[in-house]
Amino acid sequence: MIFEPDLTGFESKFLKFDSLMQFRVKHILLVSSLYDSFVLEEDGQLTDLIYNEYLELNLTITPHVKRASNAQEALQILKSQNIDLVIIFKRVADIDVSAFGRAVKEIKPEMPVVLLAYNESELAVMSEPGFSSAIDRVFMWTGDVKLFLSIIKLIEDRFNVDHDTKLVGVRVIVLMEDSVKFYSSYLPLLYTEIMQQTRELMAEGLNLTDKLLRMRARPKIMLADNYEEAWRLLDRYRKYLLGLICDFRFPKDGEMDDKAGRKLVPRIRKEIADLPVVMQSSDKANAEIAHANNTGFVHKRSPTLNIDLHRFVMEYFGFGDFVFKLPDGTQIAVATDFLSMEKCLAQVDERSLLYHASRNHFSNWLMARTEFDLASRLRPRKVSEFKDADAIRRYLIDTFKSFRHEKQRGIITDFSRRQFDLQSDFVRIGGGSLGGKGRGLAFINALLTKYNIHGRFEEVRIAVPLSVIVGTDVFDSFMEKNNLLTGALVNRPDEPVAKAFLKAKLPRQITTDLKAFIDVVDYPLAVRSSSMLEDSHLQPFAGVFDTHMLVNSHPDKKVRLRQLETAVKAVYASTYSQRAKHYHESVGNRVEEEKMAVIIQRAVGSRYGDSFYPSFAGVALSYNYYSIDDIKPEEGVVYAALGLGKTIVEGMNCLRFCPSYPEKLPQFATADDMLDNSQKEFFAIDMSDPGVFPEPGGEKGLIKLPATQAETDGTLLPLCSTYSPDNDRVYTGCSRPGIRIITFAPILKTSLFPLADIVKFLLRLGTLGLNCPIEIEFAVNLNPEAGKPREFAFLQIRPMTKDVLFETVTIDDVDTSRVVGRSENALGNMCNNSIRDVVVVPPETFDRSKTMEIADQIGKFNQTFHSAGKPYLLIGPGRWGTRERWLGIPVGWEQISSARVIVEAAYDDFCPDPSFGTHFFHNLTSFHIGYLTVNPATKNGFIDWDWLLRQPVVAETTFLKHISLAEPIEIRIDGRIGKGLILKG
DSSP states (O other): OOOOOOOHHHHHHHHHHHHSSOSOOOEEEEESOHHHHHIIIIITOHHHHHHHHHHHTTOOOOOEEEEESSHHHHHHHHHHSOOSEEEEETTOTTOOHHHHHHHHHHHOTTOOEEEEESSGGGGGGGGSTTHHHHOSEEEEOOSOHHHHHHHHHHHHHHHHHHHHHHHHOOOEEEEEOOOHHHHHHHHHHHHHHHHHHHHHHSOTTOOHHHHHHHHHSOOEEEEESSHHHHHHHHHHTGGGEEEEEEESSEEETTEEETTHHHHHHHHHHHHOTTOOEEEEESOTTHHHHHHHTTOEEEETTOTTHHHHHHHHHHHHHOOOOEEEEOTTSOEEEEEOSHHHHHHHHHHSOHHHHHHHHTTTHHHHHHHHTTOHHHHHHHTTOOGGGSSSHHHHHHHHHHHHHHHHHOOOOSSSEEOOTTTOOTTOOEEEESSSOOHHHHHHHHHHHHHHHHTTOTTSSTTEEEEOOOEEEEOHHHHHHHHHHTTOHHHHHSOOOHHHHHHHHHHSOOOHHHHHHHHHHHHHOOSOEEEEEEESSTTBTTBOOTTTSOEEEEOOOOSOHHHHHHHHHHHHHHHHHHTTSHHHHHHHHHHTOOGGGOOEEEEEEEOOSEEETTEEEOSEEEEEESSOTTOOTTOOGGGOEEEEEESOTHHHHTTOOOEEEBTTBTTOOGGGSSHHHHHHHSOOEEEEEEOSOTTOOOOTTSOTTEEEEETHHHHHHTOSGGGEEEEETTTTEEEESSSSSSEEEEOOHHHHSSSSOOHHHHHHHHHHHHHHHHTSOEEEEEEEESSOSTTOOEEEEEEEEEEOOOOSSOOOOOOSSOOGGGEEEEESEEESOEEEEEEEEEEEOOGGGOOGGGHHHHHHHHHHHHHHHHHHTOOEEEEEEBOTTOSOTTTBOOOOGGGSTTEEEEEEEOBTTBOOOOOOSSHHHHHHHHTTOEEEEEBGGGTBOEEOHHHHTTSOEEEEOSSOEEEEEEEEEEEEEETTTTEEEEEOO
16 A cells, blocks of 8 residues: 655645634724823834744734724724724823723624723722723733733733644733733733743754744733632633743632732642742742742832843743754754854854755744844744855845844934934934933924924024934843843932943944944034933923033043943932932832933024024924913913023923913013013023033033023023013113013014914814923023024923812812811812821021022922822922022922922012913922912912910921821812812811
8 A cells, every 4th residue: 555645734735824813803992092092103113023023933914003083983884894992091091991891892702902091090990880891901001002002912812822822832821910010010021031942842853843933922911800700811821821920919719819829829739839930029038938839929019020020931941042943953053142153154154154045944933032123034044045055154244244234213213323414303223212202203294394383484494403313222232231220220329320321321323323323413402311211191290300501512522422321320329319210109109110201302592602502492382281361371471581491391481381371471460560470591502612411400511690691692682571660661682781680572572473372272172182281491592593494492392180070079068167278279180188297497587698598498398208108298389399589488399208298488578470381390390299379468368376376286397397297287289270278177
């Protein structure tokens, strides 16, 4: 009998490969603002990440993202189009997520619906009746697009796990975690590690076909949030389990059980004795229990949580090396990284080279290491395209070497050393995210270009200045290669941390790119922070990190390069400053998760002798918390100042006006008001010393000049009015003798420059794009180089925090005998009756020359409250958070982080006009801290000092009293009308 070859098994393996991952998310409905959609595409390179994963699986159709901005539009799309996954952001206006989820399920019962929340307060919706049947899963959104990709993978795993495990034995990892915040952090990490380690997870000795099959059959992750679900998954996929990551405390039988993990792990270990398990807990004492059960352990409150989890995955889930083999399977070399890969490629036997090249092993290895760009470059190339093995060897060596030195990714224009010139617009050095500030700039740059805004106003160019963004991948590489993370995370003073960062070296390829950049540009530069969380919803991080201004005019380009490198490293160091750590702690973030991009931007302005500055700069808010007269809050407010915008964001005197009523200037009601409240000084870049190097803090390289200097420079005329003492009148312009006052009258009262119209237009554009109130920063140059138009430079955009719905708070029907304080200008919306402690600067001890000392004393009190976890009320004079010590108390965020309510009080003649365009103020609003201004002279409320200062004093300093009350005071603020009360308990 003649036996015919049986090819069934051979064919079946390829058929099985083709049959894997039968359910793919091809069409995603994203219900979000235009801004959030843009961030996912432009900042995080979502399409790029998805495309390369699909390329690895030999699939050609990548998911298409369809966006809707409201429920009605979303449901209509769902009815008319094929959708595989619905993702909704919690902060989309006018949508009840539970009702929306139910409506989706009515149309398509099996449709997965995922909710993205910005912070833990938004998770309260999960407790609403019917929520669990309407929404499949909730995630915490921090701006990392890998979470978005993880959601897609998790949904696909859920639908494919039964089929793929039975078909080819795909492995399963079970994650038992009920905390939305933690599994939102874990999943991107786990999926990244899986992609990096896939090859090492597979058993050795497999043939080539099985190896290729398993390379594409990555492990599945199954997420459980209670004991019963976890055991169901463990029991169902016990034959395919790769490992278990398990919490100690989670729900069991409908109740939170502190020992649930200690019950689950032994149960599965009876079935699978050698199953790799890592246990996790917020209680470090549980480490001993974990080790006693022969499991790994990670401390959830550890500042190195991600590192610890990474270490476990590396140890138990794979090796990561590329093993060179001959066709018969003989191992002849091992490559552990790109450099060793280049060395191996130059030396290995050509039979091995052809063996791996003909089977896409190089691109597969790169896919596992998440080097998607290079993998996609190599995969399409065929051995048949090359003359011989030496040609293949040269191509591979050149490609790996080029990629190692010039890794550039993203839809934003990649930086090219050969092609970069002054015509470039918005470019990226390195991969990763653009960071929060960079995302905003990229978004607004896209809007300005798409809608051709640049020339909308005659003879005015509206644009984002030339910007080069160093992506967060560079930060990661810098931290790793210099071994800086562990030392930066511990609680150390800023100085040694900054010193270590400045001493460290940037990646060589980045230095080379920066050198190419310096070879082209010779104008002043602003080097600005752009962290992952900066300028995000509810977490603005305004003014927390460094900005450095560089003269960039030294004749030696090597010196200019070192200055730029120093500025970049100083921005990196500010990521781990005490101020930043306090801020992270306040919002419940772990500093370890923060990443920093850096924006290198052309400074806006012109040179005047030894200084460089714009004609003026400003901050504009689309929602004005302190509107007056008949001006509506939604008509916004603008803060403008001569010179750099540092004047505004640090709380110094500047001009405030509503763009809808630019001639109404409430702070300048009288000539005396103008003299008292107008800007007296301005900031500029000091051009006198081109050899100066940046220093941590960002002050080096700046100069503060008297406003009169602007008249000498010829820049004061468009902003100036003149006070004539002879007749006690103020005149527009500088044509007559008298005292110069910066009122912006020539611009606001004439058609000299359409400032109000431009700002109104841009605020509207940005608000529509972000789908929420916004804040922008800008700079204007009215004296450009010959032949160029006047410039309105868009420097920053970020979302403001404004609650759409206000809790009802009553402040009118109150027993007047209970009132300790009243404010007609109050910010926030609250009814707080939990504060027993008051820190006050009594009027009789206040000394405006000692405000720096007062700030230090407040910081010490704050640390005490912070350690005890107690809130307090802070009362003091002038502008809180100003950098101008004569206008108020210059506290930093870390010095008042535990204050829940702050009162800004006028003391006798010390009553400077509040400045609400500062970074300090922006952070207060974002944290929902009550903020009351009190000035009896203007009939804006009062404080009952007699009663307050009679209360028990438990501690005091030269300038402060810590008052402890027997009964908590009650603080009511009605955000609808902007009024507040402080009441006796």
